Amino acid sequence: MPVHRVWKNxxxxxxxxxxxxxxxxxxxxERQGRAAYAHGYRGHAAEEERRDHMEIRIPDMPMWEQIxxxxxxxxxxxxxxKSDGDALELLKIQPVREYVGDxxxxxxxxxxxxxxxxxxxxxxxxxNEDVKDALRSIGMTLDELSEDAEGRKxxxxxxxxxxxxxxxxxxxxxxxxxxxxGPAGWSSDIYGDSEVKWWRGGVETLADRLHExxxxxxxxxxxxxxxxxxxxxxxxxxxxxxxxxxxx
Numbered sequence: 748m749p750v751h752r753v754w755k756n757x758x759x760x761x762x763x764x765x766x767x768x769x770x771x772x773x774x775x776x777e778r779q780g781r782a783a784y785a786h787g788y789r790g791h792a793a794e795e796e797r798r799d800h801m802e803i804r805i806p807d808m809p810m811w812e813q814i815x816x817x818x819x820x821x822x823x824x825x826x827x828x829k830s831d832g833d834a835l836e837l838l839k840i841q842p843v844r845e846y847v848g849d850x851x852x853x854x855x856x857x858x859x860x861x862x863x864x865x866x867x868x869x870x871x872x873x874x875n876e877d878v879k880d881a882l883r884s885i886g887m888t889l890d891e892l893s894e895d896a897e898g899r900k901x902x903x904x905x906x907x908x909x910x911x912x913x914x915x916x917x918x919x920x921x922x923x924x925x926x927x928x929g930p931a932g933w934s935s936d937i938y939g940d941s942e943v944k945w946w947r948g949g950v951e952t953l954a955d956r957l958h959e960x961x962x963x964x965x966x967x968x969x970x971x972x973x974x975x976x977x978x979x980x981x982x983x984x985x986x987x988x989x990x991x992x993x994x995x
Contacts, residue, residue, distance in 0.1 A: 750776045751924045766846040801893040804909035807832045811943040815918050818947045821960040834867045835917045849968050858964035861929030864921050871916045881923035934958050
């Protein structure tokens with residue numbers, strides 16, 4: 748599982764390891780990876796799982812849709828995806844405070860990192876070593892992924908359609924680190940005008956869904972007052988001056 752740069756001098760092992768920032772950050776992330784292997788992570792050395800041929804199909808998703816993460820992506824992160832039927836485009840929203848805490852987030856200076864990826868059907872091929880390792884990193888075998896949705900439904904167990912398999916593999920690859928740094932900054936900086944079909948709350952633009960974290964970040968991390976607080980302060984000051992000097 749590769750160590751990748753999250754932002755400037757911040758590094759992470761895979762997609763779920765701790766984000767380290769500052770001097771020695773890459774070395775710390777690499778040590779975490781070595782420790783994972785020492786405690787049983789199998790990686791490329793794992794024996795190949797037995798599997799049947801499985802069909803994988805890029806879903807038709809012309810609009811961004813949430814496919815992973817939390818019901819509150821502004822605070823805890825989430826993954827959205829869209830496609831044109833030929834390839835999948837993914838964006839992972841990474842709230843800075845969720846990864847490094849308030850103190851280091853203040854040094855970063857803004858609330859959101861992202862990771863982005865673009866996968867064709869070839870990229871999602873289960874024969875690819877990155878796909879095999881990405882699936883293992885989330886605790887899934889190719890045998891499990893190959894189960895047909897209709898065939899398992901009668902038994903009360905989970906199965907996957909060809910489109911669902913594509914999404915599972917794509918999200919696993921993204922979290923595994925087979926991705927690039929995406930736009931970073933405030934909610935308006937990360938495709939803010941794009942409409943997204945969220946798990947909760949229906950369709951809303953990225954900026955509208957994430958803007959509360961902008962405000963919380965400015966107030967709680969950067970120590971700035973929001974516009975409502977400033978207006979209240981101005982009203983209080985005007986009332987004080989009226990009381991002190993009287994109205995004309």
